[in-house]
Amino acid sequence: DSFDILGDGVKELLVGRDDGMIEIYNFESADDPVLRHDYALSESIASIQGGCVGKDGYDEILAATYSGWLTGLTTEPVHREGGSGEELKLSQEMQSKISSLRNELEQLQIKVLQEREKYQQSSQSSTAVSSVPAFSVNDKFTLNKDDASYSLILEVQTAIDNILVQSDVPLDLLDVDKNSAVVSFSSCDSE
Secondary structure (H helix, E strand, O other): EEEEOOOOOOOOOEEEEOOEEEEEEEOOOOOOEEEOOOOOOOOEEEEEEEEEEEEEEEEEEEEOOOOOEEEEOOOOOOOOOOOOOOOOOOOOHHHHHHHHHHHHHHHHHHHHHHHHHHHHHHHHHHHOOOOOOOOOEEEEEEEEEOOOOEEEEEEEOOOOOOOOOOOOOOOOOOOOOOOOOOOOOOOOOOO
């Protein structure tokens, strides 16, 4: 998307990447765009948009991720500082917002407990049937021309515990910056 998130009168380029990076590029000169800010999310970004959403006067960037999360980055200051011995007073609007969020959280916790109980009862009945849920897998296998390697990117809407890669030819696995996996090698019996 293009949006003036920096408030300098010139639209910046907002980029959401497959690796979860949000980048803001500024066109200060006529040559190349300059990276001004970046932010890393833990999953790929499906969509990105700039605008004023939450509070008037504060622009924001909204990004939708692969699993459906909506993440917002705002220009609104997060912290307020009070003078010495001065208590920080919340506005009536902020107090009511906090109160409604607490009520909503309590209702959601009660609903989760009820659904958990319902699940426990149904799983212990004699007519319970277990099935493996179907997952949508976002996968990419792309060639990196710089070092003649391939990148395998797998994304699922749940935690990935293990991935087994089996090959008839020898493979070298290369480590990357965003990798949190523990790699284990085992030779395969050719027969």
